[in-house]
Amino acid sequence: MLIKAYLHAKILLAHYKQALSSAEKQDNKNKIQQAINSLNSACQQLSQYQD
Structure with missing residues (x-):
């Protein structure tokens, strides 16, 4: 779900x-x-949770 949000962003x-x-x-x-x-800020925050 977070990866989807990251990709959409x-x-x-x-x-x-x-x-x-x-x-x-x-x-x-x-x-x-x-x-x-x-x-960009949202992407940085979301990227922390991609692992």
């Missing part, structure tokens, strides 16, 4: 990174970057 990260590169407004870029940061 990684997929979302890829989508958000793509959205970040195509975002035009700085406000949108900031919001997307915040989401990326949150997902």
Whole structure:
């Protein structure tokens, strides 16, 4: 179950990174970057439980 959540978060990260590169407004870029940061943090936490 945790591995599934980790993989979903990684997929979302890829989508958000793509959205970040195509975002035009700085406000949108900031919001997307915040989401990326949150997902990276979640991935780090989830990776501790993968063993």
